Amino acid sequence: MFKLLSKIFKTPKKTILVEKKISGSLSIRQVDAGSDNACEQELVALSNPIYDIERFGIHFVASPRHADLLLVTGPVTRNMEGPLKKAYEATPNPKIVVTVGDDALDGGIYKDSYAVVGGVSKVIPVNYHIPGNPPSAKIILSHLLKIMEIIKNNKEIRI
């Protein structure tokens, strides 16, 4: 127990700067539309102590009802097309759809397989794309912060 307490007071101080500038509230609902779990690993890394998106007021939520941002990963397989649409309808406005990874853009390496419908944009309107196969956690984080920038500056992102 003592070791735990002592470790707490040695957290690095330098990252405090970034967090001051951007703070708001963004809840993300991650929809796995048939992804090969590469992007998921990176998204999980986002909430560990190093990247810690919690600092910026971003948190992952369970149901699209609570979410403002739908983070879609992976090419949309035929089975996931319906549920993806349902998730999109279940998210209250104003909502943003962000696709992570090349598979989500246009099907990526699985483009013409019989099971894949194609990119996410074929199923639901997409606002933002984070390239990379899979994009590293840092890249995803920077993109997310950029999205929050956009939201903060011009309030009128309305779908």
Place this chain on the structure above:
Amino acid sequence: MINLIIIFLIGAFGSLILQRDDRLANIWSNSLAIIGALWGLIFSITNFLYRTNSTFIIGKNTLPILSLSLKIDQLSTFFIFIISLITLFSSIYALDYVKHYFKKYNIGALGFFFHLFIVGMLLVVTSSNGIFFLIAWEIMSVASYFLVIYDRNDLKNVQAGFTYLVMTHIGTVFIIIAFLIMYRFTGSFDFDAIKSGSLSIPQLMKNVIFILALIGFGTKAGIVPFHIWLPVAHPAAPSHVSALMSGVMIKTGIYMMIRIFLDLMQPVPVWWGLLILIIGSISSLLGVLFALTEHDIKKLLAYHSIENIGIILLGLGSSLTFTSLNMPGLALLSLTASLFHTLNHATFKSLLFMGAGAVIKETHTRNMEEYGGLIRYMPQTALFFLVGSMAISALPPFNGFFSEWLTYQALFQGIFTLDSTIKWIFIFATGSLAFTGGLALACFVKAFGATFLARSRSEEKHQIKEAPLSLRIGMGGLSLLTLILGIFSGKIITFAQKNVHLSSSVSAPNFFLSFLVIILAVILIARYLINKNQKEIVSGTWDCGTTLGPRMEITATGFARSIILIFKGILKPTIQHDIEYHDSENRYLPKSKLVTLKVQDIHHSYFYQPLKQIINIISFKIKRTQSGITNAYILYIFIALIVALFFIL
């Protein structure tokens, strides 16, 4: 008083005469009942205000023992008030409810037994002579027996009626023995003579009378070991009758307990009150536990009657203990608590039974698993049922809370002032009351949720329509009553605390006002100030994208399963899997699996089963004496003659 009974008798015989034409008989019997009920209300209220105690003696010297004497003091006026109040609402309810019996059964008979039942109850609460009381008790029991087996196409109802008849008459046997002992020592059946002569009864005999009366009236009131008939008989009766039965009839048992223990047998040892306290807490706990296991809505409500009777007994038991420890102030507090709870229970229990009746009328089944989503088709019944369930689980603005609050205060005072073992019994009672409150809340969330909310769990539920007008008037009146009784309970609480310093007091009106004001403020601010420009879009329920079928939502058994498993020591749940396979050899491809969840009734297996075996063994032994040879019988007579001669000379 006499003209009150005459009205009901006219109603009874009138509906018999008009039994040819269903509609006329129904209107006649119910309108007569309404007039009688109104008369009863006026009579009891005037009697209450002017504090008049009136006595009527009909034919004093017809028979040496039996004198048809009625004595109406404050206690019986209170019970007349309850009886006429619930009769008023249940007969309004019955106007339309009985219509669905029209072609099937004889409506005249229903009216006749309904009126006879009320006359029986009125006489029970006012009679002041032992024999006359027993006659009235029999009228009440037999009339309610015929009402229970009224829907006789369903065999289960007839069996239920039979169990009910047997159990009530076992109870009556105990009562008769108690009255005989009283007669033996005081020389008369009149309550006043018994009351004055009660000092001459030796203490041992008083205890015997106490036990007998407790068992006798306990069977009628439905305390735990003798409650077997209640969850069987009440659901079988038509709803407006089961509302009357569980709202008022079981209270006659309570009335007589008060009359005998607190009035006639006055110098009372302490252990009487403590025994009632223990029985009260056990029956309230077990009542609510078994209510949780039920998925037949009327059985669930019947078990809740047992639970509420337990709470009333808590109040009664504590008042008895306080009288025997001569603390009159606290005794008054706990007696008012139990009487106030009797009144409240009568109102919200009959409201709930009427709600259940309306639901059963539409869905033609009592099984809660086949309900669901009825709030869309029956919004007003749902609202009244919600009010009823909030009142019964003692949530503040309604009357259930304030009577339970008073019982709590009585028990707290018991804990603070008394000492050693008595204190621990009071702590046990308060603990059981607390747990009962919590479990009752869980049970009524299950009952209301499974019946009214979400989607309907059986397909052919499209033609349900809202309950007819008179049903809604009956239920609406009662729910309004529960609210009014709740808000204006301030006077009763101040009356109860007259000479007792209570650490805290609750004032209902300003709680209710602040509650309303705050809700309005919140709605105003949230809806119209902060997000004026937000829209509300309607779409399907979110279930991780899967298609949502009616079988996805929770059922009544599913809801209560976790609590049943926690209390498995008492409830002994059993799971039975029977799997059906495609082909017999190959055990790996099950076609269908049926899981049946059942709860074993401990009373049956630990109290009534051994009792039955003992009786069987004894009766087989006696059977051998019936050898069938006439000579043997004459021999028995001969021996009996000799023995008798020996004794007499």
Place this chain on the structure above:
Amino acid sequence: MNMIILIPLFSPLCIGIIKKIKAIFQNRIGASIFQPYRDLWKLFHKDEVISRDASWIFKFAPFIIFAVTLVAGANLNGDILLIIYTLAIGTFFLALAGMDTGSAFGGFGSSREMTVSALAEGGFIFSLLTISNINLASHGQSFLPGILAFAGFFIVLLAETARFPFDNPATHLELTMIHESMILEYSGKRLALMEWASFNKFLIFCFLGANLFFNFGFAFIPIIIFAFCFAVGFIESTMAKFRFFRLPDLLIISFIFNVVAIGLMF
């Protein structure tokens, strides 16, 4: 009457503090303590999606539950039974709202919530009873009963506000969530109200605990409430969540603590 304004104002702050403490324990910086305010503000300005099967209970429940926490806050120093049963209205409507939309999660959430709150009620009433009459203690020794009653009360606090050993507020795993699953269906301002109501409930419990158990004076209340938040944060970081059928044992322990406390006191 000032409690009606104070409680809703400061409850998100407490939750922010707890989250911050948990973050520090997990060696990450975590959101600022004012993050709950931002979340509520954002949720209030979002549209709502309401399911087709929802009835008026689903639509009105958030307002009733939020108002109930305010009313309970209003008469905090009034009668203990009134507070307990007012909070019970909140639980009643929360469970009904959970069942109303007919999703599997909501149903199970309400069933578990009702089980926990039914068993917690015994301990709750007894602990408040002991404390509100601690000064009547005839035998003079009012220290041991006070400790036992406080322990019982703390367990009930964790149970009623769906905190750690009973239910993990952060998780969304269907198997374990009790409180979260009931508000799964809500969105927009109704979700904000439900969240805010649960924050209020937490603050009411802390205030009850602070006010009754440590009656040092009004100035010390914030410090004691911070101590409560720290304790809850500490438990959530160092303890594992109990299996559902181990919860009744914990609640019965709290009940027995309080019964013994009362037994000792008089």
Place this chain on the structure above:
Amino acid sequence: MNILTLQYLLGVIFLTVVFSNIAKKKSASIIGYGVQSMVVTILIFDSYLKTGNLSLLFIVLLTFVVKVILAPLFSLRLMKQHQVVFSAPTYLNTPLTFIIIATLTAVAHSQKFYPLTTIIPAHQSLLALALSLILISFFLIVNRKGALSQIIGVLTFENSIVIFGLFAGLEQSVALQIGIIFDIFVWIIISTVFISMIYKHFGSLDVTSMIDLRD
């Protein structure tokens, strides 16, 4: 009539009852019954002489006609008509019946029954004997298997009550007499119907065969 003759007559009745107890042939017990009723009529006649109450005379005639003539005739005719099997089996063998009769008489004479037998102190011994008569005739009913002999048992039982009533000084009450007469008359009708029915149904008068009525 002095006590001695009364005792003598009572002794005759006692013997007839004992005889019908042990008699194997049914006709014998019927004749025994005839003798008994003859003695009873003599006793009633004697009490008429003593009290001079005219109604008693009427009763004497009635008892004479019914009991002494009609009853035996009826039974004998009945027996002939149905060719009834003559043996009237009893449950206990004769020595045992004798022991029981002895004990019953001893009981009747015992101290316990003292208040009953000293209603009229003078007739103490007579009343005791009459009481033992009642007990023995009752035992006769119990002991016999045949339905007819049971009926005779009942009739002797009824006779012994009359005797007891006579000695206990009840003879004045006319109601007692008429009651008795009427009772015998009814008995005879029932017995005829009863026996013919049993006989038709069971083919024999043995009571034990009636057991299968029970199950």
